Amino acid sequence: MKWTLAGAMLGSRELFDIAHAAEEAGFDAMALPDSVFYPEHVSADYPYSPDGKRMWAPEMPMPDPFIAMSALAAVTTRLRFFTTVLKLPLRDPLLTAKQVATMAEMSGNRIALGVGLAWIPEEFTFTRTEMRTRGQRTDEAIAIIKAICAGEGPQWVEFHGRHYDFDRLMISPAPDRPVPVYVGGHSEAALRRAARLGDGWLSTNATYDETERAIGRLRELRAEYGRADEPFELDVSVTDVTDLDGMRRLEDLGATSIRAVPWRMDNAVATPAGRLDALRRFADEFVHQW
Template sequence: MKWALSGAMLPAEELLQLAPAAEEAGYHSIGMPDSVFFPEHVSADYPYTADGKRMWKAETPMPDPFIAMAAMAAVTERLHFSTNVLKLPLRDPLLTAKQVATLAVLSRDRVALGVGLSWIPEEFTFTRTDMRTRGARTDEAVEIIKAVCAGNGPEWVEYHGKHYDFDRLMISPAPDRPVPVHIGGHSEPGLRRAARIGDGWISVNTTAEQLREAIGRLTALRAEYGRADVPFEIDVSPTNVRGIDGYRALEEAGVTVCRVVPWRMYDEKPTPEGRLASLRRFADEVIANY
């Protein structure tokens, strides 16, 4: 099992300190969330809290994940990066493919793309995209990005779908290794999408029990789609696991990447210095002894 550090809700400049420290401490990757903006008024409930309210303030830093990952790749050599998760249907897939391809080349194939749909109606309204078609458009966008970033370097691609349509074109640079695309979401459609077209699945912050339930469903769906033997990452963020035995149980359940936030474990009021100390402490107490 690989260890990933969450880069969520951190000041942009602090990421450039955390990334080299994470690499030195033995983490495999850093996951970066995506939030284009914070609407003052939202007409839907946040799906991951009991009261439907977001648990972060409007001014909470949410650096653009592609820019943040490029900057961190420039100050590291081995550390990998992923979006966790990119709200893909808010974006044009060709422009996204261009960014992903360039980042993959510049980082020397140290990037994976995690994608999700977004639950906020205002995000679609303000970016002039259609919330109704977000699932179908995401399916097509994933196919387009995979075609551009197939691992064959720059090559001619074309796409003719219901929502996106273009003739032969070439995007350069393009990576010499395929960029993995992982799908987020705990809903039945999200799990099906991951099993059907994803190279992996990404969880939200949730309990080990809920993770095992989702992994079991994913296993059944992958068999249903004839993809049980295809390599598949399961990237999770457990909220109620701390000890090595708990992490081993997750690995036995099928987890391949465990995403952690050490400063939430050790420091009630984390500072930049405290976060560095926490990531090193977790590496010493857990990663080194796993």
């Protein structure tokens, strides 16, 4: 079992202390969210809360994940970093691939990419992208990023899809190991995308039962796509598992990494010092006991 620290909703400067503490405490990775902006008026419900409302205030800090991962990789030596999740269809895939390739090469292959579709209509309107085609464009973007970051250094790449089309080009630097691409989400479409195109799956904050159903469905889909025997990461964040026995049940389900928010489990004082204390207590109780 590996351990991922969720780095959501933390101030930009605090992330440095959190990353240092996570590496010292034995965490394997740190996951960072993506939110380009907060529309004042949102015309869709948030899909992961009972009432459809967001669980954070508009001024909640959400540093750009690529800048944050680059900065944190520069001051750590072992910790891996990935996005949970990058709103991929809001971005140009070639520009994204350039950034990912550079981060991976400069960090010594400590970067992965977690991707999702984005859910706010205004995000697409204000970035002049199309929401209707977000799924198809995400599929093509994954293929482009995986081709450019295939792990063989700079290579000639071309792509001819329905939404993105380019002749042979080379992006350099490029990593000497493949950059993993993980797909987030619990919908049938997200699970199919993960099983068909991804190197792994990222759960949302979900219950044990919801996570168990999703992992079971992923097994079926990976067999359907002929990928059952390929390596596949399952990074899960489970809201109703808070003890070591529960963590071991997640491993029995097939989870390869548990993504934790120690200060929420610990009911820590909502201060930077309180979060650091909660992180270290979590490591003593779980990470060091494995």
